[in-house]
Amino acid sequence: MKQIRYLFLILFMVSCSKYAEEPKNLLSQEKMAQILADIAISDESFRVNADANIETGTRQVMHQHKVTATDFSESYKYYSITKEIEGILEKAQTIVRKKHPEAAKFIKQEQEKSAETSPFIK
Numbered sequence: 001m002k003q004i005r006y007l008f009l010i011l012f013m014v015s016c017s018k019y020a021e022e023p024k025n026l027l028s029q030e031k032m033a034q035i036l037a038d039i040a041i042s043d044e045s046f047r048v049n050a051d052a053n054i055e056t057g058t059r060q061v062m063h064q065h066k067v068t069a070t071d072f073s074e075s076y077k078y079y080s081i082t083k084e085i086e087g088i089l090e091k092a093q094t095i096v097r098k099k100h101p102e103a104a105k106f107i108k109q110e111q112e113k114s115a116e117t118s119p120f121i122k
Contacts, residue, residue: 020081023074027067029084032075033091035065040096 027035042057062069079085097104 020078023071023078025068025071025074026078027071027075029079029088029091031065031067032072032079032088033095035061035067035072036089036092037095037099038064040092041099 038061039058042061045057059069062072076085079088093107097107
């Protein structure tokens with residue numbers, strides 16, 4: 001009976017470890033931050049230009065970085081599960097601020113508006 005318990009415990013641990021299994025083509029945290037920053041900048045152009053296509057902008061960013069949507073999505077899921085995504089989002093925000101200094105003012109205004117902010121607006 002004890003052996004069965006240990007067997008179930010081992011099976012449970014193995015199945016849980018697969019839940020956060022590292023994807024085959026995991027993107028580095030730096031690359032993820034750069035891509036997220038570029039997507040944020042691209043998405044902002046959609047707000048400015050109503051005729052812009054947000055999906056096309058995202059595809060263009062993926063193509064520019066030579067990343068497939070699947071690799072990006074799998075990496076994003078992995079970093080979310082492992083709780084590393086917040087640090088990546090903070091790096092992305094720093095990149096956006098460096099590329100567009102006026103973004104810092106906008107981010108500060110958004111922080112003041114909302115007491116509860118997403119990790120990207122911290």
